[in-house]
Amino acid sequence: MIKFYLRLLILSCSFSLFAQDYFPSNSGVKSDNNSNYTAFTNATIHVSPSEVIKNGTLLIKDGKVVNVGKSVKIPANTTKVDLSGKSIYPSFIDMYTTFGVKKPERGGNGPRYAASRSGFYWNDHIMPEQDVMASFKYDAKDASELHKLGFGAVTTHMPDGIVRGTGALIALNNDADNALRVVDGEVSQHLSFSKSVRSNQSYPSSIMGSMALLRQMYDDAKWYAAGNINTRDLSLEALNENRNLVQIFEAGSRANVLRADKVGDSHNIQYTIVGGGDEYERLDEIKATNATIILPIDFRMAYDVEDPFLASTLSLSDMRAWSQEPHNPRLLAENSVRFALTTHGLKSKKTFKANLMKAIESGLSKEKALEALTTVPAALLGKSNELGTLKIGAYANFLITSGDIFDKKTKLYENWVQGMQHVISNMNIKDIDGEYTFKLAGQDYDLTISGSTSKPKGKLESDNKSYDTKMNYADDWVNFTFKTADSTKTEYIRVAANVANGNTLSGTAIMPNGSEYSFFANKTSSDSDKKDNKSKEEETDDAFMSPITYPNLAYGFLEKPKSETLLFKNATVWTNEAEGILENTDVLIKNGKIAKIGKDLSDRSAKVIDATGKHITAGIIDEHSHIAAASINEGGHNSSAEVTIEDVIDDEDIDIYRNLAGGVTSIQILHGSANPIGGRSAIIKLKWGEAADDYIYDNSPKFIKFALGENVKQSRANRNERFPQSRMGVEQVFIDYFSRAKAYDEAKKSGKPYRKDTEMEVLVEILNGERFISCHSYVQSEINMLMKVAEQFNFRINTFTHILEGYKVANKMKEHGVGGSTFSDWWAYKYEVNDAIPYNAAIMHNAGVTVAINSDDAEMSRRLNQEAAKSVKYGGVSEEEALKFVTLNPAKLLHLDDRVGSLKVGKDADVVLWSDHPLSIYAKAEKTIIEGKTYFDLEKDKQMRAAIQKEKSDLINRMLKAKNKGLKTQPIKKKEKELLHCHSTQSGI
The missing domain is CATH 3.20.20.140 (Metal-dependent hydrolases)
Known part of the structure; x- marks a missing residue:
């Protein structure tokens, strides 16, 4: 009781105490460099995505894994950590970041046509000689944010230029110096289609210019390597020296993934390509690149579609992307496209875990997710023996969790990097997250607690009203305050409650007038309960995906058109040949060609189209x-x-x-x-x-x-x-x-x-x-x-x-x-x-x-x-x-x-069926056919319009549901399509 009243005394002294962060004691293992052995016992150890050891032991020393297994001999004087009921995973690797690198400042005014440097390549935007370590400064704050997401190592680079120089592999070890943190100072070479902001050299000014420049650069490098240039070129020297490094190309969209691969193919270079999250639109083409994709998971939020006028300006492709993007990792995996996951592209790294869970809810297997965060990036960087697994000899980069790392309820307790401990949440504190109900002074309350093992947050509701709640949790005691329901007064109720077993809170509540009440709150559900109680309809909504069409926007086809045998009967045929205009004439299309032109034609395999009163012309x-x-x-x-x-x-x-x-x-x-x-x-x-x-x-x-x-x-x-x-x-x-x-x-x-x-x-x-x-x-x-x-x-x-x-x-x-x-x-x-x-x-x-x-x-x-x-x-x-x-x-x-332009037997079947005289303002193209495939059909167009309207309505309803469930939405920004002309300067980058 003395302890209880002491706690109440502290509580009454200052409400601000409840807002302070509580830093719990660690597991007993010091975070400084320990040259002795440390053994983590009785854990479920994920040695790799495909190898799991139950009740295993992980033995580490000098920042490396010494042994791992079920029957590991533990040396004398070993520090032991009992992880019963807990799991160990390899720490994650993000191979595309700008960690510790200051964003370059824009330089120069006005266009420049010559290079600003001497002794380097003739184009300022080609900088393979750039070494990221020259500007690198370890950022402990950013590293701590990455620790919370499970990352133990990152590749960083200078994000500037078409060829950006070398990247470095950095261990996120806050307790070491750079000599230890830098796993490899030159692990990758980085490229993009975007120019350097530090140079105002005008060329290139378009994506096709960037592609041409890269091809010419590779030709020049080959010429230079053969000793044919007497003047020294530091850029070409560096380019040739870096050729054996992993070549990481920032594309940013599925279209640019294919363009980057096209450049690489021209010089037998296989890029590892940073995608855009829309690769699902062209899976066959993406797979054919044989590239590994570094995959952002920056899934867009639902749009705020409550305003019907604004909602009408949304394109179907943008609406579809909301439902399709989370399925991109799954679809790549199902199509055997190898990928690594990255935080790149996220406005806030804090959304990474939520987006990863969304991808898993959308069908990405947990094993593939773990591969994409561990073994795949390690292999790409040539570090499979050092990173990505917990095999003997690898760095002691690992995570300690409360369970399956890809379950929402799982807590990440610690992130060890190079054998050094970084505490995320104290694993010796009882987890009290969940929903509780209690009655106080005749009022019913619902209390939701989250983040209890690190920074507890409380949300209190009663009679559909929310109350500000400040919470502190230490030594099995929860303290929190909240305002009274009386809106005319600024008064607080203070609660101090003991955590008995993680399911109940019991203690005392002190009212504004000083009177005391016994306090008892009972847990009604946990995160896992809420997940189990989720309705099938909600689960279906979470996993919903709009159909992919070709192309993946309005008026796209569910299936690409196929060549048909078509027989048009009784048309007016404009041949554009010596025969001139033929009345009441038939046209047979077969195998993508014009097979016959004449009267009374027949073909048993043909689809017959009555063209009476209509006109047929070449396309x-x-x-x-x-x-x-x-x-x-x-x-x-x-x-x-x-x-x-x-x-x-x-x-x-x-x-x-x-x-x-x-x-x-x-x-x-x-x-x-x-x-x-x-x-x-x-x-x-x-x-x-x-x-x-x-x-x-x-x-x-x-x-x-x-x-x-x-x-x-x-x-x-x-x-x-x-x-x-x-x-x-x-x-x-x-x-x-x-x-x-x-x-x-x-x-x-x-x-x-x-x-x-x-x-x-x-x-x-x-x-x-x-x-x-x-x-x-x-x-x-x-x-x-x-x-x-x-x-x-x-x-x-x-x-x-x-x-x-x-x-x-x-x-x-x-x-x-x-x-x-x-x-x-x-x-x-x-x-x-x-x-x-x-x-x-x-x-x-x-x-x-x-x-x-x-x-x-x-x-x-x-x-x-x-x-x-x-x-x-x-x-x-x-x-x-x-x-x-x-x-x-x-x-x-x-x-x-010789192929198109007229209707002649043997030419390509590029033809148009018109409703009227083809030069008339009343004429409509009823069918437009290319090589026997119908790419436009007026009747199908009407059906597609109705289907588009229905699909948009369905997506709007789903977005309204998402908003009503409390999910964040984004405002609609009207887009205007730019019509390009001779003078247009759109870069396409």
């Missing part, structure tokens, strides 16, 4: 488009021939589906017009749902974008430091680069060793007639200029695009052999367009130039049939010829007319 082809790309311009240099749009195809761009709805089947995605010599094109078929690389034409013709005029001379730029800045300068760029390319080709053909230069390789292809130029153009003087430059170097321009003054030079274009791909009636949107006229296409056509109508615009592209029709009005072009402006003629300009 529309857009010669100049910027949809379906993650970035358009690489403007860091005045020539970017080394980059290619094929690297940045965006297979999830909704404009692909919209174009299919407009009858478009093929497009050329052109680089923008930021520089005179732009990047290489991607010529694709709009195979909605396929992976990015599967969009590209087989044996695709080689094209590149050139540009003239205001954009390339930077007429509207804020700064004009880069050459050229005049139309004369633009001409000189072409002459200079082709002169260099000619010299490069001569050196290459000489048989002597030469440094591979991708940019020059591409320009040589132009000189040799192996690559075609599509040139952005407006003014007749520049059009004439470029034809003369081409003739000077003995090649021809393939296509002038835009070409709004083409009518002025149509005869010269015909003589040169260049085609014109133009707008139908755009004019006066900038100064150099003032002389544009809507008769341009007709005049060039009548002069014998191959003419196409292009879009250069995501909205116009799905109405190209109507754009073609304008040439009937302006210039009197026939309807047949006008349709060819968007079908056969662009196919000719793209050197694809």
